[in-house]
Amino acid sequence: MAELVIRDLHVSVEGDEGAREILRGVNLTIRSGEIHAIMGPNGSGKSTLAYSIAGHPRYVITSGTVTLDGADVLAMSVDERARAGLFLAMQYPVEVPGVTVSNFLRTAATAIRGEAPKLRTWMSEMKESMETLQVDQSFASRNVNEGFSGGERKRHEILQMELLKPKIAVLDETDSGLDIDALKVVAAGVNRVHDKEDTGLLLITHTTRLLKQIPAQFVHVFGDGVIVTSGGPELAEQIDAEGYEAFAAVPAAGE
Amino acid sequence: MAVVQEEREIAISVPVNKSEVVSSFRADDFAVPTGREEDWRFTPMRRVKSLLNPLPDSSGAKVAITAPDGVNVEWVESGDSRLGQVLTPVDRVSALAWEHVEQALVVTVPKGSTFDESILVEIDGSAASYSKIRIIAEADSSATVVIDHTGTGEHASNVEVSVGDRSRLVLTSVQDWDRSAVHLGRIHTQLGRDATLQQVVATFGGDTVRLVSTVGYDGPGGSADLFGAYFADAGQHLEHRLFADHDAPHCRSNVVYKGALQGEHAHTVWIGDVLIRAKAVGTDTYEINRNLVLTDGARADSVPNLEIETGEITGAGHASTTGRFDDEQLFYLQSRGISADIARRLVVSGFFADVIDQIPTESIRTRLWAAVEDEINLVGAEQSQ
Numbered sequence: 001m002a003e004l005v006i007r008d009l010h011v012s013v014e015g016d017e018g019a020r021e022i023l024r025g026v027n028l029t030i031r032s033g034e035i036h037a038i039m040g041p042n043g044s045g046k047s048t049l050a051y052s053i054a055g056h057p058r059y060v061i062t063s064g065t066v067t068l069d070g071a072d073v074l075a076m077s078v079d080e081r082a083r084a085g086l087f088l089a090m091q092y093p094v095e096v097p098g099v100t101v102s103n104f105l106r107t108a109a110t111a112i113r114g115e116a117p118k119l120r121t122w123m124s125e126m127k128e129s130m131e132t133l134q135v136d137q138s139f140a141s142r143n144v145n146e147g148f149s150g151g152e153r154k155r156h157e158i159l160q161m162e163l164l165k166p167k168i169a170v171l172d173e174t175d176s177g178l179d180i181d182a183l184k185v186v187a188a189g190v191n192r193v194h195d196k197e198d199t200g201l202l203l204i205t206h207t208t209r210l211l212k213q214i215p216a217q218f219v220h221v222f223g224d225g226v227i228v229t230s231g232g233p234e235l236a237e238q239i240d241a242e243g244y245e246a247f248a249a250v251p252a253a254g255e
Numbered sequence: 256m257a258v259v260q261e262e263r264e265i266a267i268s269v270p271v272n273k274s275e276v277v278s279s280f281r282a283d284d285f286a287v288p289t290g291r292e293e294d295w296r297f298t299p300m301r302r303v304k305s306l307l308n309p310l311p312d313s314s315g316a317k318v319a320i321t322a323p324d325g326v327n328v329e330w331v332e333s334g335d336s337r338l339g340q341v342l343t344p345v346d347r348v349s350a351l352a353w354e355h356v357e358q359a360l361v362v363t364v365p366k367g368s369t370f371d372e373s374i375l376v377e378i379d380g381s382a383a384s385y386s387k388i389r390i391i392a393e394a395d396s397s398a399t400v401v402i403d404h405t406g407t408g409e410h411a412s413n414v415e416v417s418v419g420d421r422s423r424l425v426l427t428s429v430q431d432w433d434r435s436a437v438h439l440g441r442i443h444t445q446l447g448r449d450a451t452l453q454q455v456v457a458t459f460g461g462d463t464v465r466l467v468s469t470v471g472y473d474g475p476g477g478s479a480d481l482f483g484a485y486f487a488d489a490g491q492h493l494e495h496r497l498f499a500d501h502d503a504p505h506c507r508s509n510v511v512y513k514g515a516l517q518g519e520h521a522h523t524v525w526i527g528d529v530l531i532r533a534k535a536v537g538t539d540t541y542e543i544n545r546n547l548v549l550t551d552g553a554r555a556d557s558v559p560n561l562e563i564e565t566g567e568i569t570g571a572g573h574a575s576t577t578g579r580f581d582d583e584q585l586f587y588l589q590s591r592g593i594s595a596d597i598a599r600r601l602v603v604s605g606f607f608a609d610v611i612d613q614i615p616t617e618s619i620r621t622r623l624w625a626a627v628e629d630e631i632n633l634v635g636a637e638q639s640q
């Protein structure tokens with residue numbers, strides 16, 4: 001049973017006009033098996049939250065805590081966080097020229113599992129995941145994300161999640177850029193990992209499209225760097241129907 | 256005995272076209288370069304100074320050769336008739352080395368013979384030196400040659416290569432000099448009808464290395480793959496100049512050079528010239544140079560240049576990219592559990608793989624991978640300080 005606890009998280013970025021505070025006190029707890037969704041307008045700080053959990057050096061934590069099963073996540077390097085069981089499926093996955101998908105995945109799996117997976121079982125493991133996510137086998141020999149379409153990149157992110165088996169995964173707009181069929185494939189992949197590994201999930205999304213396929217129990221509305229309100233799946237329906245304006249005036253949770 | 260081709264006697268126009276470059280066996284036909292000349296403008300002239308005039312003593316290198324039985328190896332006087340058949344120096348340093356070298360090494364792969372085992376020429380410098388190597392792959396032969404440069408000192412070299420009709424030659428030149436060495440070299444390969452050259456140039460060591468590698472074609476069907484890998488650290492200047500002179504129809508050239516740079520004032524230069532002359536119909540050529548900049552303060556110059564004098568070609572293209580191993584890539588790899596050290600290793604070795612793995616000689620391949628590994632450890636150590 002894993003538990004990621006975010007307490008009163010304040011985060012700034014260094015911009016041209018000095019530091020700017022983007023997260024202004026986020027509180028959130030995600031446990032194994034739980035599915036949370038964060039919805040919120042563009043620029044409200046959703047990706048900033050995701051990157052801050054993962055440890056992107058551009059985001060400066062000014063106060064607050066993040067712990068995974070009591071361990072101080074903020075004190076860990078980026079790779080230590082991943083090895084501790086955190087995963088971020090990125091909104092904009094990065095191209096890494098010169099590194100093939102197969103080499104990348106095996107290196108990552110070796111790092112996360114603490115030993116190199118046996119070649120035979122690894123090959124079949126990878127093949128199976130690629131098949132269910134409908135990622136063509138030829139991707140194994142292509143360079144990471146290089147020339148991948150938007151949808152292919154997202155599938156590749158979930159492929160990594162499946163192979164790396166994190167305790168808690170943050171999926172930043174994994175649904176955007178996917179066509180209807182691809183969304184089904186990706187959602188099925190996410191559900192499969194969730195069911196098998198009891199992964200705790202934080203889905204960042206703009207639409208209920210994804211939530212129809214991955215049933216989130218908890219929905220949080222994000223606005224201007226804080227969680228404005230939290231509820232059940234019905235909250236997502238309400239946002240779909242009314243937009244975010246109805247939530248804009250609500251003071252930050254906990255105040 | 257100045258050999259100046261006809262068109263070269265015409266007043267030189269500016270900019271200088273590749274077809275108008277002066278060539279001569281006499282050093283005095285070339286002025287001492289100052290660094291303002293087009294072909295010397297990137298080179299740190301101060302650091303190569305001692306090679307711009309005749310060396311008082313040019314015996315500062317040991318040359319050793321290991322060849323399988325059946326390959327003919329001879330040391331000859333510099334007036335031997337087999338020398339200067341296909342190579343004419345195009346700059347003063349090459350001409351000086353040509354004139355003043357005491358003996359030349361002639362390696363002949365006899366007609367119709369095939370050798371799997373590599374022919375290994377080891378040049379180990381300790382002081383200033385010249386070398387001249389003549390490789391003759393006779394018709395219908397197949398062989399692999401490695402020229403391996405190590406040690407220190409200043410070195411000027413000429414490597415003159417003929418690949419006979421329907422022959423195949425794999426030629427690797429490794430510049431694994433000590434950090435203080437200076438090497439100015441020329442390699443020219445002339446390809447016969449349906450002849451194939453695969454050349455790999457790997458430059459990791461030295462203070463200043465400048466190699467001019469040229470290819471010409473005697474008949475149709477000639478095919479040249481020119482691969483290169485270089486890795487420049489702080490203060491190193493590594494320069495590679497290529498010229499594929501398509502003067503016969505239906506020939507092919509493919510140039511792939513990859514370089515990594517790290518540290519203050521690491522400087523690399525890649526010049527890729529391709530000339531497709533009017534009679535070279537059906538030419539197929541492609542050249543690419545990729546550079547990977549690992550730290551601030553390093554500089555990669557890359558100049559592809561394609562001159563086409565006929566419309567009837569099969570293909571002609573060039574590309575040049577200089578990318579940084581940046582924080583976003585590092586973050587992405589780290590976010591998958593991969594440590595910064597391993598991430599860097601993954602990126603750099605992935606970058607070089609398609610060039611280094613072309614080298615058929617296993618011992619050289621292994622050594623180059625070890626050299627890459629050393630370089631990565633160097634930057635890793637710097638960045639974790």
Ligand SMILES: Nc1ncnc2c1ncn2[C@@H]1O[C@H](COP(=O)(O)OP(=O)(O)OP(=O)(O)O)[C@@H](O)[C@H]1O
Pocket residue numbers: 013014015022040041042043044045046047048049058091
């Ligand atoms: N590196 C940065 N430098 C300057 N400003 C930044 C940086 N990163 C994020 N911001 C700003 O922080 C705010 C929040 O950005 P963030 O990417 O977290 O939003 P988001 O909620 O994920 O938006 P979207 O729905 O468009 O993905 C935006 O105003 C953005 O411009």
Ligand SMILES: [Mg+2]
Pocket residue numbers: 046047048091172173
């Ligand atoms: Mg975002």
